[in-house]
Amino acid sequence: MANYVNLLTTTFAFDKIQIKAYIVFNVGNNKQKKGKEMKRIIELKKQAKINKGITLIALVTTIVVLLILAGITVTTITGDKGLIKEARTSAEKAEKDSLEEQIEMIIIKAEQKYRNPKMDDIIEELKNGKIISEEKQVNIETGRIESDLGYIIDGKLDDYISKEAIPGKIVTGEENKEYNKNGKAIIPVGFMIVPGCDDVSKGLVISDEAGDTEVDSNSIVANGNQFVWIPVTNMDNFKLIEGYAYRKRQNYVPDCSEPFASGYSTEEEEYKNMRQSVEKNQGFYIGRYEAGIGDGKNAIVKKNSSVYKHIKWGNSMTDPTGGAVELSKNFIKGKSYEGKMTSTLVYGVQWDATIQFLDNSYITENHEPDSFIIDSTNVGSYDVATYIATGSNENYKIKNIYDMAGNVREWTMEAKDTNSRVQRGGNRGIFGYQFPISVRVIGNPVDENDLFGFRIALQL
Numbered sequence: 259m260a261n262y263v264n265l266l267t268t269t270f271a272f273d274k275i276q277i278k279a280y281i282v283f284n285v286g287n288n289k290q291k292k293g294k295e296m297k298r299i300i301e302l303k304k305q306a307k308i309n310k311g312i313t314l315i316a317l318v319t320t321i322v323v324l325l326i327l328a329g330i331t332v333t334t335i336t337g338d339k340g341l342i343k344e345a346r347t348s349a350e351k352a353e354k355d356s357l358e359e360q361i362e363m364i365i366i367k368a369e370q371k372y373r374n375p376k377m378d379d380i381i382e383e384l385k386n387g388k389i390i391s392e393e394k395q396v397n398i399e400t401g402r403i404e405s406d407l408g409y410i411i412d413g414k415l416d417d418y419i420s421k422e423a424i425p426g427k428i429v430t431g432e433e434n435k436e437y438n439k440n441g442k443a444i445i446p447v448g449f450m451i452v453p454g455c456d457d458v459s460k461g462l463v464i465s466d467e468a469g470d471t472e473v474d475s476n477s478i479v480a481n482g483n484q485f486v487w488i489p490v491t492n493m494d495n496f497k498l499i500e501g502y503a504y505r506k507r508q509n510y511v512p513d514c515s516e517p518f519a520s521g522y523s524t525e526e527e528e529y530k531n532m533r534q535s536v537e538k539n540q541g542f543y544i545g546r547y548e549a550g551i552g553d554g555k556n557a558i559v560k561k562n563s564s565v566y567k568h569i570k571w572g573n574s575m576t577d578p579t580g581g582a583v584e585l586s587k588n589f590i591k592g593k594s595y596e597g598k599m600t601s602t603l604v605y606g607v608q609w610d611a612t613i614q615f616l617d618n619s620y621i622t623e624n625h626e627p628d629s630f631i632i633d634s635t636n637v638g639s640y641d642v643a644t645y646i647a648t649g650s651n652e653n654y655k656i657k658n659i660y661d662m663a664g665n666v667r668e669w670t671m672e673a674k675d676t677n678s679r680v681q682r683g684g685n686r687g688i689f690g691y692q693f694p695i696s697v698r699v700i701g702n703p704v705d706e707n708d709l710f711g712f713r714i715a716l717q718l
Contacts, residue, residue, distance in 0.1 A: 354409045361389060361403065361414050377418040399427070425451040428468050434598075434718060437462070443487040444539045446718055448595030452484065461658030462487040463546060466593065480561040480649070483589075485543035485716055486659050488608070488615050490536050498672070499610040499621055501682070501696030502632045507623075510698045514680060516606050518673035522576045529671070532605060535717040543716035544604060544612050547648035547660050548668065549585065557585040559714055561649040565661075567711050571669045571679045571703035581703070582669040582712035589714050604715040606672030609682050613696055616656045620696070630656070630663065635690030638664025642686050645708075663695035666711030674700045685709040 361384070368375045368383045375383075377398050384390050388406065395404045401415035423435040423445035434446045441458030445451060454472035455463035463472075467482025490496050498511045517529035536542050550563025557566060570581040578584060586603040590596050610620070619625040630637045638654050638661065639646050649660040656662070664684050672680035678700040684693030687709070693699065701710070 357405060357407060357409055358411060360387065361411060377420060380415060380418050423451055425453045425456045441489050442540065444718055446595060447598050455658055458487060458489060463658050483559040484546040485559065486546050487541055488544055488612050489541045490611055491540055493537050495614065495621055496536060496607055496611055498606050501698050502694055503692065503697045505632050505691050508698055510674060514672055514674045516672045518575065520676060522578050532717050539718050542608060544608060545714045546658060548666060549712050549714055550648045557589050557714060563648045565645050565648055565666055565711055567645065567666050568706050568708050569710055569712060570706045573704060575677060575703055586712065586714045600717040602715055602717060603669060603671050604713045606670045606680055608715050609670055631696050632694055633691040634663035634684060634694035638684060638690055639686055640664045640684065640688060640690045645686060663690065667699055667709055669710060669712045679703045681710065
């Protein structure tokens with residue numbers, strides 16, 4: 259047997275695998291034995307590398323799996339449908355439900371306290387109950403509550419939403435609203451009651467422009483088209499009434515007609531619709547001002563406008579186009595409230611109903627001898643050489659209606675005989691007792707004169 263000498267013992271470390279190698283030398287120069295030992299060492303090293311590769315792959319795989327599991331866990335906890343979000347949503351729902359129960363209890367107590375509470379009463383109780391801090395947190399038109407906790411509550415105050423119009427707020431939606439203050443008025447969609455002019459008995463004024471106000475006479479805002487409500491509670495009195503000229507009662511009505519039986523094709527139907535509207539709504543609207551000239555020569559009903567003059571009624575007794583009738587009908591076109599009402603040239607019966615509203619003795623003839631019905635000198639622009647802007651003189655206002663006497667004579671839908679249309683109200687350049695507010699003056703419908711103007715009415 260050959261003799262071997264152990265010259266060196268060493269340890270190899272491969273990824274925590276220790277290999278103790280014995281390096282020997284054959285004293286007898288046994289090369290075969292030495293080769294076997296070296297081959298064994300090389301095989302061990304290869305195995306160590308393979309094991310190291312497998313271990314790294316396993317480590318990376320483990321880390322990836324852990325990251326995926328961690329992502330799933332985070333999403334489950336914090337995602338849009340996570341446990342935290344669901345817990346928060348559940349808590350908010352419980353808080354909102356509790357808030358709604360508090361509101362319901364407050365309403366019940368308000369019902370007991372006020373018997374028939376209004377929206378203002380409910381709002382006050384909501385403030386007392388710490389649901390809201392300010393009145394503006396309740397939308398009085400929709401009933402929406404914006405609570406101090408930040409929750410929006412709808413549907414709890416539906417029974418207390420006012421069915422009446424509110425001065426200063428444009429009526430929206432599809433339905434007109436009532437308003438009651440010393441009489442009833444209907445406020446149409448697209449208009450608001452002008453604050454400071456909300457008393458029916460004194461001439462309730464509406465405007466199609468938010469912000470118009472007359473609460474303070476020193477800071478009047480009048481940018482919109484404005485009309486005045488004329489109450490008609492007795493249709494038997496809604497008729498043509500004889501007027502005055504030169505302080506004497508005229509005798510025109512027997513020869514006047516409305517509608518004109520031989521008029522244009524839809525004249526009779528339009529008149530019938532007007533009367534039905536007045537009867538249904540117990541009133542109508544008349545222009546607060548004489549018609550003014552707007553953009554493109556369209557008619558407007560605004561304060562301080564150039565008065566529309568030198569205008570004919572139409573092209574003939576049976577053709578209402580090209581003049582005051584057509585301009586009046588077109589007034590409503592293109593406006594937000596088009597289709598919700600009708601605009602027309604004022605009717606003769608409406609003019610007389612307006613005078614009756616201004617002085618209820620008109621129909622009975624029990625007015626004073628110096629009544630403006632007989633002598634309108636003090637309420638209209640007469641003995642002057644020039645025209646005034648619409649609504650520019652406060653002295654020429656009666657129950658919030660301007661310039662029905664003087665300035666320009668105003669065409670109406672009324673006819674006299676078979677060849678004339680009727681003008682009302684007198685004009686500049688004469689005296690107030692000659693052609694007062696109640697006067698009837700006849701004219702050929704095609705006549706154009708600087709003295710001729712018109713006024714628009716609204717039928718709801």
